[in-house]
Amino acid sequence: MLFNSIEFLLFLPLVFILYWFVFNKDIRLQNLWILVASYIFYGWWDYRFLTLIAFSSLVDFLIGLQLNQRENPLHRKWLLFTSLVVNIGFLGFFKYYNFFADSFADAFTLFGRPMDPERLAIVLPVGISFYTFQTMSYTIDVYRKKLAPSTDPVSFFAYVSFFPQLVAGPIERATHLLPQFLKTRVFQLGKAHDGMRQILWGLFKKIVIADNCAIYVNDIFSNYEDYSGSTLFLGAVLFALQIYGDFSGYSDIAIGTARLFGFDLRKNFAFPYFSRDIAEFWRRWHISLSTWFRDYLYIPLGGSQNGKSKTIRNIFIIFMVSGFWHGANWTFIFWGALHAAFYLPLLLTKRNRQYTSDTVASGKIFPSVRELLQMSSTFLLTSLAWIFFRADSMGVALDYLSIIFSARLLELPVSDFWTMNTGNHLIYLFFLIIGFLCVEWSQREKNHGLELDEEKVPRVIRWGTYYTVMICCFIMNGVQQEFIYFQF
Numbered sequence: 001m002l003f004n005s006i007e008f009l010l011f012l013p014l015v016f017i018l019y020w021f022v023f024n025k026d027i028r029l030q031n032l033w034i035l036v037a038s039y040i041f042y043g044w045w046d047y048r049f050l051t052l053i054a055f056s057s058l059v060d061f062l063i064g065l066q067l068n069q070r071e072n073p074l075h076r077k078w079l080l081f082t083s084l085v086v087n088i089g090f091l092g093f094f095k096y097y098n099f100f101a102d103s104f105a106d107a108f109t110l111f112g113r114p115m116d117p118e119r120l121a122i123v124l125p126v127g128i129s130f131y132t133f134q135t136m137s138y139t140i141d142v143y144r145k146k147l148a149p150s151t152d153p154v155s156f157f158a159y160v161s162f163f164p165q166l167v168a169g170p171i172e173r174a175t176h177l178l179p180q181f182l183k184t185r186v187f188q189l190g191k192a193h194d195g196m197r198q199i200l201w202g203l204f205k206k207i208v209i210a211d212n213c214a215i216y217v218n219d220i221f222s223n224y225e226d227y228s229g230s231t232l233f234l235g236a237v238l239f240a241l242q243i244y245g246d247f248s249g250y251s252d253i254a255i256g257t258a259r260l261f262g263f264d265l266r267k268n269f270a271f272p273y274f275s276r277d278i279a280e281f282w283r284r285w286h287i288s289l290s291t292w293f294r295d296y297l298y299i300p301l302g303g304s305q306n307g308k309s310k311t312i313r314n315i316f317i318i319f320m321v322s323g324f325w326h327g328a329n330w331t332f333i334f335w336g337a338l339h340a341a342f343y344l345p346l347l348l349t350k351r352n353r354q355y356t357s358d359t360v361a362s363g364k365i366f367p368s369v370r371e372l373l374q375m376s377s378t379f380l381l382t383s384l385a386w387i388f389f390r391a392d393s394m395g396v397a398l399d400y401l402s403i404i405f406s407a408r409l410l411e412l413p414v415s416d417f418w419t420m421n422t423g424n425h426l427i428y429l430f431f432l433i434i435g436f437l438c439v440e441w442s443q444r445e446k447n448h449g450l451e452l453d454e455e456k457v458p459r460v461i462r463w464g465t466y467y468t469v470m471i472c473c474f475i476m477n478g479v480q481q482e483f484i485y486f487q488f
Helices: 006-021 027-069 073-110 128-143 153-161 174-182 189-222 229-260 278-284 287-298 308-326 330-348 369-390 394-404 414-419 425-442 459-475
Strands: none
Touching (some): 006 229, 027 073, 027 128, 027 153, 189 229, 189 459, 278 369, 369 394
16 A cells, blocks of 8 residues: 555545544553554555564564573574574565575676576565664663563564554664553653644655655666767766665655654764765765664674774675665675775764764755865765666666766766656746745755744744645646556
């Protein structure tokens, strides 16, 4: 079920009404209703995979109980190992089987022994990368004794399958979200209002920005050999905006929806394209995944505590694993390695933590020239790296870049966009993007674009803004597109 669908428009009010007006007397009934609603939400896509998420939840629930009862270190390690094998095994089979089979065959072919691997027609379960990491963090934290195991199967299963963030995050830690299922929740009108505003801003990002950028991105990447270098560069920039609008838009809708039910999810994006270097970008982009790899992979590998060479090794490992998490293609692995290479100069010069707390141009209307250059160069690097993320293969990505860095870059893109036969659509989109970036810039120290202070912003401006955003969503609502991260 898509957030930007008629089905969800009918589903959400029904779940909300029953949650607060029928089951509000008993927290156990509320949790059970959340669980039922979440399974309906997930099963709407393909009910067969409900057994998969239920089995993963059951395994980790039982292992959590056993970890609490065992003190023998070897027994505890075997229990943790079992959880990791089950979760990573499911993820590896559904997501990476064909990739490993093809790569294995390519390796033999390289040495003169051609192979024809048996590929399987595997359907990737939506959201498996997200809820798998969520359940693994639970068993790891219980193993580390940072979290008491859940003894309530309903609240635990509801935590794993919580429908607002089930499909594409944020990846919630059990230490943060699970306790919220055990506390009585009281409806707060102010929280609900803010949740609705964040949902509206997320829909704007998805419907107006991401889906309309996708029209040009899909055409340019599919026919890149026919276009000039300047058009391909604009295609990369539009994809950078598309994936940000698409993914952060999903997170905004998820966080806002959770607030309607009295839950607080962690912030997943913090205006990353206003970052002054790559290190800051990764502290602001897909925060739940970045911190997951930091806490459960980078630090256990030794982090930055065992010398420069091992620190560099660990940086490349987490970035490349992060890339591989996104998809079974060498393009994703190279995308991760490229970001590690971008990060390396900051690490070697000990400037990787210079922007950890403040926001660019904090308290100012405009950035300084230096800050503007920093943001522009960071955005340029990330946009070029996104080419590998979007391309179907390494060959396509390298060809795409070779055209950009050629004399064809000097050709004007006007004629190319004219051949796409989209009329004035691109002009409208251009002005909408400018307006979108202006709103994001003015709100960069807030949680989302429509978090307007009722005491400082006049009512007429606030409601005028809300209605303008809604009108844009209706007018620019073209072909419905799935969220990009559904395939991850």
